[in-house]
Amino acid sequence: MVQGTTSDAGKSTLVAGLCRVFARRGERVAPFKPQNMALNSAVTPEGGEIGRAQALQAIAAGVSLHTDFNPVLLKPNSDTGAQVIIHGRAITNMEAAAYHDYKKVALDAVLTSHHRLEASFDLVMVEGAGSPAEINLRENDIANMGFATEVDCPVIIIADIDKGGVFAHLVGTLMLLSEEEQALVKGFVINRFRGDLSLLQSGLDWLEEKTGKPVLGVLPYLHSLKLDAEDAVEAENIVKDAKINIAVLLLPHISNHTDFDTLRFSSDVDLRYVRHRESIGQADLVIIPGSKNVISDMAFLRAEGWDREIERHLRYGGKLMGICGGFQMLGNEIADPDGIESCQKNSQALGMADFSTTLTPEKMLKEVKGHCNLTGSEIQGYEIHCGRSKGPALASPFAKMSGDQNDGFISADRQIVGTYLHGLFDRAETVNALLSWVNGGEFDANVVDMKVLRETEIERLADACEAWLDIDKIASLLDS
Structure with a gap:
């Protein structure tokens, strides 16, 4: 499972990259996000609805879209409420407070989907949501450590160094977890690094010594990576002399x-x-x-x-x-x-x-x-x-x-x-x-073919994962 120190730390992207890496190695891989909150969604062949990020990850894994990849999807329709979609079907609208209690029921849907995927695939690559250290959301959690502890899933935590404060993000997130949850964390990935990696080495050494957890890799900043956004509106293009x-x-x-x-x-x-x-x-x-x-x-x-x-x-x-x-x-x-x-x-x-x-x-x-x-x-x-x-x-x-x-x-x-x-x-x-x-x-017009572009960008992402992450150590987590 990939969890992040913040939203937009790179969870969706890392899961997509790892899905392609392990698919290249002949593994039957399924992406999985227990609970997603997003207004970008995709339709599955059976007529269900899942988050756009899980659709992208399925393409990276080379498998057909399925509602089990995202059993709980929340589509906000106000500042305090959302449409609740379970196994691809909208069941009701709920205010945030009511959903907090409903998560006990939603967990059954999450575990049912996860069980089916475990039975059908060699590897289930799980994506968390937001941060596991959001104290107000810890009770009845099904999106991060609540799920990981329920199924005893090894966890990688990813942080975005481009935002600054990456070591505080990683150490702080780890310290806010319980001892049981900390034991599930098997390592860290640092995302969007620019510059000379040797200048970061002393910080990586300190992080490993401080936490007792290995750094599994440092991904470079992949400029202009053109992949489907999970939710945030991407910056528009600025074209001089546009037709x-x-x-x-x-x-x-x-x-x-x-x-x-x-x-x-x-x-x-x-x-x-x-x-x-x-x-x-x-x-x-x-x-x-x-x-x-x-x-x-x-x-x-x-x-x-x-x-x-x-x-x-x-x-x-x-x-x-x-x-x-x-x-x-x-x-x-x-x-x-x-x-x-x-x-x-x-x-x-x-x-x-x-x-x-x-x-x-x-x-x-x-x-x-x-x-x-x-x-x-x-x-x-x-x-x-x-x-x-x-x-x-x-x-x-x-x-x-x-x-x-x-x-x-x-x-x-x-x-x-x-x-x-x-x-x-x-x-x-x-x-x-x-x-x-x-x-x-x-x-x-000089128009790109999105299917071809998406495939090119997934391959570029997977190549970066192969080059900059310790894939063999990550693969060893599957048996932990």
Whole structure:
């Protein structure tokens, strides 16, 4: 199990790298995160939902996605509450205090999944969440040491030296654990080191002497590592002389912003996130992204004045796209009669297309393929949403999906489109077709293939792990 001294210490990345390292060695490897809190998720072949990081780790391990890789997923829909997803299915919304007590029940789901994985794989590579030394979260913990002690799992603690204070982070974290938990810690990994490693050696020697635990390696800072983010919004690209400018509204509950990675990595596209108190400004395309609390984010959009800026953008001939929750915001009304995402029962939407959306308890989770009516190209992606949309505007659908199902809409003037599809931009052909729509004529951008890029970056990460970590010592932990 890899645990971290802080969030973003490198847990997800190290697990992905080790999954690929051991898969190269012929091991059947499964990634596993007992409890994840993230708004970036992926759909499994059986129609379940797991965290995006576990999907990446599964790709690194060379295995198909499965809900057992992330048995408990929490998707925040407010500052104090979240949707609780167990074994890939949303079961309820809970406030943080109620979930604290529910963790005893959630542990059963965690142990059930872990048992199944142990029976099916040679190695289960586990990722913790946040830090094991968060004192207020220790009781009933299922994400870090609570899980590790339950199954007697050896633990590696990783810390990010680029943030500073790495030795305090590691020693402090270890000291805040119980003696039983400290015994499970088998070593440390230091992440994101820059410079001459010999200058760090005296600190490594001190750390080993102080704690009695070995340093299993020091990973270098891997510049511009392009892998799917677990949750945090990555910095946008800044492209000089970009051929197309795209503005994505950074909503408070933005979900699956990995949709835009292909656009961020294109050298012909300048994609930027429009943040709180910022103006949309000049853009060829404005995108309203997915949202985990669409009614709340609709209110935020209005409070920022973005609704008026969008109207001006359209008057000047700009294009507008809504994805999932952003698609719902383009209609007349959003209703949430059962309180699926919000305590507010309904909200007026932007009114840019004649349809309305009702949120329902049953979540739509599926991978899809089809034909894009806007561009004439083939498209594929996945759906993760509770809303059901109906209205005259949908008679002009954005896409015709397999199974003769329609998706989204295209406005009569072809300036505005809406779709439920996430992952729409993952294929280079689709990106070029959509950018041609934005450009008003054929456009052939220098677009990366995300599947190829992801594989290249995983290999780069695994090579670094092989070069800078004591893999044989880590492998010996499997028998400890």
